[in-house]
Amino acid sequence: MCGIVGIFDTHSKNEISRQLLNGMNQTQVHRGPDEGELYTEPGIGLGHRRLSIMDVSSGQQPLFNEDGSVVVVFNGEIYNYQELAKELAELGHHFRTHCDTEVIVHGWEEWGEQCVNRFRGMFAFGLWDRNRDTLFVARDRLGIKPLYYALLANGLFIFASELKALLAHPDFVREMDARAIEDYFAYGYIPEPKTIFRHAHKLLPGHILTLQSGQQSLQPRQYWDIPFQLHGAMEEREIQDELIIRLREAVGSHLMSEVPLGAFLSGGVDSSAVVAMMGGLMKDPVNTCSISFSDPAFDESDYAQKVAERYHTCHYVDQVEQDDFDLIDKLASLYDEPFADSSAMPTYRVCALARKRVTVALSGDGGDENFAGYRRYRWHMYEEQLRSRLPIGLRKPLFGLLGYLYPKADWAPRFLRAKATFETLARDSVEGYFHSVSIMDDKMRQRLFSPSFKNSLQDYRAVEILRGYADKSPTQDPLSLIQYLDMKTYLVGDILTKVDRASMAHSLEVRVPLLDHKLVEWISGIPASLKLHNHEGKYILKKALEDYLPDDVLYRNKMGFAVPLAKWFRGELRERVRKSLLSKTLAETGIFNMNFIEEMLDQHQSGRRDYSAPLWTLLMFESFLRNTFHLEKAFSDALVFKVV
Incomplete structure (x- = not known):
């Protein structure tokens, strides 16, 4: 397991600063404390931090083919590398190591972009082919290993295992994306391919990206998807x-x-x-x-x-x-x-x-x-049964009214907390599932955000993430669909x-x-x-x-890694959470309706409502801001919101 980083000049063959490349690489030293190496030639620089797992003595990276024209930096494991190495050796390729990394360079030589279809494992890598003047980056099928990238205004393409390495480049603009903020307060994370920053992206799982000198745009391509094709008759x-x-x-x-x-x-x-x-x-x-x-x-x-x-x-x-x-x-x-x-x-x-x-x-x-293990799958299928019996034209006004009238009862047993169920039934399947997984539902986010920030969203809603995947889903089975979305x-x-x-x-x-x-x-x-x-x-x-x-x-009830947030925010963290969320850190961003944040704190800490998940989401956003921006400056200088 490792950390990788790269800089590619899409405009010219200028020398890449080794000092800058090393600085970016060192931000990821925790990913690979054993070794760190760099490679540069005109127009390209690659860096690697190594955690030695396989071929400990000779698996250093960046790693080259026989004549040095192909070089790769790789994070992950190729589990079928031994059979691939044997096949490639029979095709005339010469191996100098016994590590899985080397099958990537020879696989590229033999199969080009199709090499990823032969790899079984978790991986993110960047490969430079001097003869083809091509940079090839790829991410594994399920997204087990991360890959972040950005195309800077000066034509430099930068990529890394973690976002912090991109932030270390002085030309990277820390301009936040309003849509990503909307996504975060709905899901609790920022779904691929977005990041919190407008100019940085995550390479989607099962995708590749090929770049050449002079290329002006980035066009990731999908090479794999979950098939959801039923097997033949089996007992x-x-x-x-x-x-x-x-x-x-x-x-x-x-x-x-x-x-x-x-x-x-x-x-x-x-x-x-x-x-x-x-x-x-x-x-x-x-x-x-x-x-x-x-x-x-x-x-x-x-x-x-x-x-x-x-x-x-x-x-x-x-x-x-x-x-x-x-x-x-x-x-x-x-x-x-x-x-x-x-x-x-x-x-x-x-x-x-x-x-x-x-x-x-x-x-x-x-x-x-x-295997459909989440409890929310069971509730979704209950709701789907009801949706199938009433058309949306009847469900929307009926359950919408019931959801509006029914009191919020966070303190009650699940079967008495019908408000969320009524609200979900008033929606179609995808919107209903979105409502069930949202940390803050649409109404709460509307109250959370300031009028100016809502204007910057231009009517964008986080449910569009799920709708986009649902439109491309290989299955329309109600349960399989939400598994696919997850x-x-x-x-x-x-x-x-x-x-x-x-x-x-x-x-x-x-x-x-x-x-x-x-x-x-x-x-x-x-x-x-x-x-x-x-x-x-x-x-x-x-x-x-x-x-x-x-x-x-x-057959026992599922527990998971729960953390007692509700108790913390009424006890040990009571003053800390109030101080953090009501400080100028959040207020001066212009994103939030601070009166609503104070209302949530009051109602949660009095025991009238359980707002622990929204408050934690806000607390982590506030901590991110303090860690990422120099908050001794005015926020108006540091934060800009634009819709991509």
């Missing part, structure tokens, strides 16, 4: 058996390493499944890492212990106290743009624990999206981003076998009725694992 038992075979094969392919390797074990279904497969594949005991919480309402460590005992793992547990809120500003510096998933805090801690024992850890991320937005923008930054902050490589693209393709072909079955999420996965895991691990 349920056949699917279960095939699933275990494919799951074991995917996990096995992720075990290559020359450094200590282990797994996260939360006690949930997904991480337990990965550990169960590892236990049957590895000769030595698996190293497993868990964190426990002092509050039993959030603690899953007993379930993790059961799995660890069953598979005789070397199990390590560390307790995280519920007042672990010293990470707030640290998180802002890690993510480089606003990021409001509070589970980033325990994720950061479990990565720190794992790094004490291993350099590589396997996780269970992707299981909920693959894989394009929440999985990559939240889950994978969270894990990448938290792990890389500790120089830990995290692998996600449940997102092996061959496994994802096959799972997408399982009928939706076997994923969410009789209100049981992950039905087919749980049935397949009954011989491998105890029932109280498989």
Whole structure:
């Protein structure tokens, strides 16, 4: 696992400043503390920070082909590199190392842009071909590894593993994008391809970008998508058996390493499944890492212990106290743009624990999206049944009125909190799902934003992100559609981003076998009725694992990495959150209606409403501003909002 950076002059063959390139590269030293190297020639500069995993002695980057005309910087792992190296050697290519990076340069020589279709793994890389005068950048199919880029006004194309490296370039303009701010306060993260900055972008998962000298525009192209093509007739038992075979094969392919390797074990279904497969594949005991919480309402460590005992793992547990809120500003510096998933805090801690024992850890991320494990899927399907019985012309006025009249009841059991359900039923399927996943719904964002900021949005709404993906979806099955939407937005923008930054902050490589693209393709072909079955999420996965895991691990209620924000904001963080959100940091941006922020604080801290998620979202935005801009200056000099 590594950090990469590059500068390409699209206008001329000017020399690239090695000092500048090195400065950008050093911002990512945490991603690769073992080595750091640069390569420059007229018009191109590439940098790399290395965390040694494979071919520790000779896998340094930038890495070249035989005559030095092709050079690559690469972040990730190519799990099928040995079979590709054999094939390429038979075609006449000569290998000087035993690392997976070298198959990229030879794969490019042999197959050109199509090389990415041959790679199985997680990757982001930049490759320079002097003979073709071409820079080629690519990102893996699911977006496990990040890639940020920008085309500067002076014609320089810059790219990196993290946004902070782009910010280190003096010609990068820190001009925020109003639409990205709207997205953030809806989703809690900024979905690809946007970033918080107007001039920086994320390369979309499953996309490539080719540039040549003189090129004036950037045109990323998609090379892969989740097929959602149903398999032929198969009995349920056949699917279960095939699933275990494919799951074991995917996990096995992720075990290559020359450094200590282990797994996260939360006690949930997904991480337990990965550990169960590892236990049957590895000769030595698996190293497993868990964190426990002092509050039993959030603690899953007993379930993790059961799995660890069953598979005789070397199990390590560390307790995280519920007042672990010293990470707030640290998180802002890690993510480089606003990021409001509070589970980033325990994720950061479990990565720190794992790094004490291993350099590589396997996780269970992707299981909920693959197998419909989120509770919101179940509620969405309830709502879909009702939508199918009433046309939108009747539903919209009826449920819209009920949603307006029904009181907000955050304190009540879920079945009595009908206001959100009524509001969702008044919408079509995509808008209804957007309403269910939004941290702040449309009405709340309308109250949150100032009139001038709302004008800058030019009627843009964050739901357009989901609508754009829904229009391109390969499936119209109601459940499969929202799985597809989550894989394009929440999985990559939240889950994978969270894990990448938290792990890389500790120089830990995290692998996600449940997102092996061959496994994802096959799972997408399982009928939706076997994923969410009789209100049981992950039905087919749980049935397949009954011989491998105890029932109280498989069939208990889902917990997740919860953080007690509501309690914090009424207790230990009461004054801090008020001071931060009512200070000039937010007020002088001109973005917000400060009266509404004060109203939310008053109502939450009095116990009348639960505004913990919106307040946390604002707190992380305020922390981002303080960490990114020089706030001793007037905000009018620092912040500009434009719609792309």
